[in-house]
Amino acid sequence: xxxxxxxxxxxxxxxxxxxxxxxxxxxxxxxxxxxxxxxxxxxxxxxxxxxxxxxxxxxxxxxxxxxxxxxxxxxxxxxxxxxxxxxxxxxxxxxxxxxxxxxxxxxxxxxxxxxxxxxxxxxxxxxxxxxxxxxxxxxxxxxxxxxxxxxxxxxxxxxxxxxxxxxxxxxxxxxxxxxxxxxxxxxxxxxxxxxxxxxxxxxxxxxxxxxxxxxxxxxxxxxxxxxxxxxxxxxxxxxxxxxxxxxxxxxxxxxxxxxxxxxxxxxxxxxxxxxxxxxxxxxxxxxxxxxxxxxxxxxxxxxxxx
Numbered sequence: 001x002x003x004x005x006x007x008x009x010x011x012x013x014x015x016x017x018x019x020x021x022x023x024x025x026x027x028x029x030x031x032x033x034x035x036x037x038x039x040x041x042x043x044x045x046x047x048x049x050x051x052x053x054x055x056x057x058x059x060x061x062x063x064x065x066x067x068x069x070x071x072x073x074x075x076x077x078x079x080x081x082x083x084x085x086x087x088x089x090x091x092x093x094x095x096x097x098x099x100x101x102x103x104x105x106x107x108x109x110x111x112x113x114x115x116x117x118x119x120x121x122x123x124x125x126x127x128x129x130x131x132x133x134x135x136x137x138x139x140x141x142x143x144x145x146x147x148x149x150x151x152x153x154x155x156x157x158x159x160x161x162x163x164x165x166x167x168x169x170x171x172x173x174x175x176x177x178x179x180x181x182x183x184x185x186x187x188x189x190x191x192x193x194x195x196x197x198x199x200x201x202x203x204x205x206x207x208x209x210x211x212x213x214x215x216x217x218x219x220x221x222x223x224x225x226x227x228x229x230x231x232x233x234x235x236x237x238x239x240x241x242x243x244x245x246x247x248x249x250x251x252x253x254x255x256x257x258x259x260x261x262x263x264x265x266x267x268x269x270x271x272x273x274x275x276x277x278x279x280x281x282x283x284x285x286x287x288x289x290x291x292x293x294x295x296x297x298x299x300x301x302x303x304x305x306x
Contacts, residue, residue, distance in 0.1 A: 174282065
């Protein structure tokens with residue numbers, strides 16, 4: 001009996017390996033057929049092993065009658081078989097409940113779905129926890145590499161408050177540091193330039209970006225997922241973060257090149273309208289170092305490169 005049970009455990013392990021390989025190679029079109037095939041393989045193995053146990057014991061019990069407890073001392077499936085490409089798989093169906101008499105052995109599909117869903121949720125929680133543990137390392141690495149790039153380019157960092165206005169505040173700091181000022185260098189239809197004098201730095205650049213986009217709808221509307229008027233109103237009246245489109249508008253309005261330095265050393269350049277002796281502004285773009293998420297700081301020339 002012990003030799004037979006040992007053989008059964010090995011057969012179970014081999015079948016688990018076979019099923020995993022089948023499911024990994026399945027496509028969306030073939031997945032249902034593969035799952036049905038795997039279920040049939042499991043049923044056949046279970047029936048075969050139950051018959052062998054009944055025959056060896058010589059008690060004349062049929063496989064169906066002996067199904068409860070026949071596999072109780074089987075080893076648990078190996079850990080490496082617990083997951084596959086499309087999510088966790090169940091162990092071979094050794095049911096916790098005896099089969100319903102007269103109806104044959106039917107897998108409890110609802111119970112299997114619940115178990116699979118619980119395993120997926122547990123895996124997602126574990127992944128989130130792992131990423132959270134690694135976050136301090138991402139921040140540290142990003143900070144260190146940024147400092148290296150500042151030094152190599154002769155720049156120093158000017159901290160900007162990490163809020164929804166950071167892009168606009170960083171541009172304003174660069175404009176003032178370069179003696180350009182907050183008045184746009186081109187005429188923008190609908191912009192009250194006199195009113196910019198009374199606004200805070202980031203509020204002024206917000207107004208310029210919003211007015212430029214509004215005055216040049218063909219350059220921006222194709223990239224928006226909402227009406228242009230709503231988008232412009234958000235820039236002008238809220239603390240919504242700015243991005244590439246706003247940098248494009250500011251580069252054209254102030255006729256400057258805007259260089260955005262990333263933690264990996266990549267520099268994205270948004271070019272000015274004329275390119276004739278255009279001054280260059282520098283921003284630092286962070287992905288991991290600030291609690292609110294993405295952030296822009298201003299990068300000025302260091303004293304030795306001034």
